Amino acid sequence: MYHKRVCPTLLISGDGLVKTKRFKRPNYIGDPINTLKIFNEKQVDEIIILDIDAWKKSHVQFELLKEIASEAFIPLSYGGGLKSMSDLDYIFKIGFEKAIINRAAAHSSYLIKTAVKKFGSSSIIGCLDVTRPLLGNGYRLRHNKMVKISEMIRLYEDAGVGEILVVDSDRDGTYAGLDVELAEKVSKYCKLPVTIAGGTSDYNDAINLLNTTDVQAVGVGSAFIYRAQGQGVLINYPDRSLLRNRIREYV
Amino acid sequence: MIGVIDIGVGNVGSVIAMLEYIGSRSCLIDTPSQLDSIEKIILPGVGAFDTGVSLLKESGLYEAIQKAHEKNQQDILGICLGAQLLGHCSEEGTKSGLGCIDFKTLDFRRRISLRTPHMGWNRVELCTGKEYNNFLDNLNLSDDDRFYFVHRYYMECQNTGVHAAATMYERLFCSVVSCNRTVGVQFHPEKSSLSGLKLMKAFASHVS
Numbered sequence: 001m002y003h004k005r006v007c008p009t010l011l012i013s014g015d016g017l018v019k020t021k022r023f024k025r026p027n028y029i030g031d032p033i034n035t036l037k038i039f040n041e042k043q044v045d046e047i048i049i050l051d052i053d054a055w056k057k058s059h060v061q062f063e064l065l066k067e068i069a070s071e072a073f074i075p076l077s078y079g080g081g082l083k084s085m086s087d088l089d090y091i092f093k094i095g096f097e098k099a100i101i102n103r104a105a106a107h108s109s110y111l112i113k114t115a116v117k118k119f120g121s122s123s124i125i126g127c128l129d130v131t132r133p134l135l136g137n138g139y140r141l142r143h144n145k146m147v148k149i150s151e152m153i154r155l156y157e158d159a160g161v162g163e164i165l166v167v168d169s170d171r172d173g174t175y176a177g178l179d180v181e182l183a184e185k186v187s188k189y190c191k192l193p194v195t196i197a198g199g200t201s202d203y204n205d206a207i208n209l210l211n212t213t214d215v216q217a218v219g220v221g222s223a224f225i226y227r228a229q230g231q232g233v234l235i236n237y238p239d240r241s242l243l244r245n246r247i248r249e250y251v
Numbered sequence: 252m253i254g255v256i257d258i259g260v261g262n263v264g265s266v267i268a269m270l271e272y273i274g275s276r277s278c279l280i281d282t283p284s285q286l287d288s289i290e291k292i293i294l295p296g297v298g299a300f301d302t303g304v305s306l307l308k309e310s311g312l313y314e315a316i317q318k319a320h321e322k323n324q325q326d327i328l329g330i331c332l333g334a335q336l337l338g339h340c341s342e343e344g345t346k347s348g349l350g351c352i353d354f355k356t357l358d359f360r361r362r363i364s365l366r367t368p369h370m371g372w373n374r375v376e377l378c379t380g381k382e383y384n385n386f387l388d389n390l391n392l393s394d395d396d397r398f399y400f401v402h403r404y405y406m407e408c409q410n411t412g413v414h415a416a417a418t419m420y421e422r423l424f425c426s427v428v429s430c431n432r433t434v435g436v437q438f439h440p441e442k443s444s445l446s447g448l449k450l451m452k453a454f455a456s457h458v459s
Binding site: 092 | 261264397401
């Protein structure tokens with residue numbers, strides 16, 4: 001029986017784990033290696049790691065990522081600053097299953113097509129970094145306001161990625177709840193497995209979204225890092241049997 | 252000593268990490284001569300079929316692994332793409348696989364309506380009542396065991412003699428193939444937490 005996934009989503013800045021609100025004002029949480037150890041022991045479904053500075057600084061922290069990966073006997077995805085085939089070569093070699101491409105895809109799908117040819121479609125995730133305009137409705141890409149989300153999905157599908165990751169930047173760190181409408185829109189438009197992250201209020205919110213939409217996985221940040229909104233750090237994850245019993249079978 | 256084939260497609264880091272964790276000695280292999288001194292071989296793989304075949308051929312390991320399988324004196328474990336490479340061919344590419352085990356690899360997209368790649372945790376049902384003459388004979392999977400899959404192409408055995416386990420993703424597909432001392436697993440034991448550790452321990456400790 002196939003299980004949809006609930007994935008802790010960790011943000012790195014420098015050599016520390018951070019939590020942000022709308023990807024701003026990073027708050028230092030702790031050592032990422034230690035946090036990985038804890039999630040590994042809790043046997044979480046999968047972990048998504050995003051380096052929020054890597055693109056700006058043009059630097060991927062391979063040594064840190066190698067140490068992080070060595071703690072995990074669970075699947076890992078990484079995104080942040082991946083721009084070249086040699087970046088991707090190394091990411092897979094050190095132990096990540098999937099590489100998340102976001103801004104490198106903005107102007108050309110060449111990197112993705114080449115990566116899919118070498119590493120296989122299952123290894124490459126196309127990221128949609130989503131925001132809402134100040135005026136009017138709908139959604140758009142945070143770093144590529146001229147391209148429609150639907151166009152970006154087509155670009156990713158045509159380039160051969162294996163999965164789409166929707167990062168809801170507006171809801172990051174807010175506990176506002178996952179945007180079900182956004183999840184439904186993307187998953188209806190797209191044939192690939194979709195993961196959505198941003199705004200999860202608690203694990204019930206994640207389970208509810210998985211049970212009511214065709215999304216395959218949810219990325220959860222703050223709810224698995226803090227004891228509760230406004231409270232201190234407590235790395236947590238629901239019991240596996242709870243998730244197995246509550247998440248409906250995907251058929 | 253367990254040799255982990257490193258030809259540039261595969262997260263060898265994770266395989267080595269799990270082997271270290273269970274206390275098994277391991278080394279990286281990128282030339283045929285290195286195969287002589289080891290008891291067991293792991294062929295990991297994350298990537299595209301044709302790329303895997305080309306890299307194996309360039310390194311000389313293509314023929315070396317075929318020979319090792321024929322001699323049947325070393326345990327061989329193929330993981331994900333590494334498992335698929337043990338078969339004849341794949342709909343993902345045009346090149347020939349190692350042909351060690353009688354199966355071919357097909358594309359999910361032509362046969363099921365669920366979203367692909369098959370990406371996540373799933374059950375593996377070992378075929379009972381068979382004698383495998385490899386580590387599968389010592390592998391006791393319970394109802395709680397789950398393994399991590401991430402693949403768009405799946406193994407299909409017309410030859411029931413090599414079919415060792417099935418997994419359900421809209422349809423039943425072959426998740427483990429076995430022929431003498433060579434086994435291929437579609438999932439990633441090195442990323443399957445406790446269930447994966449159980450399998451790796453069984454592989455590492457098996458004595459023929």
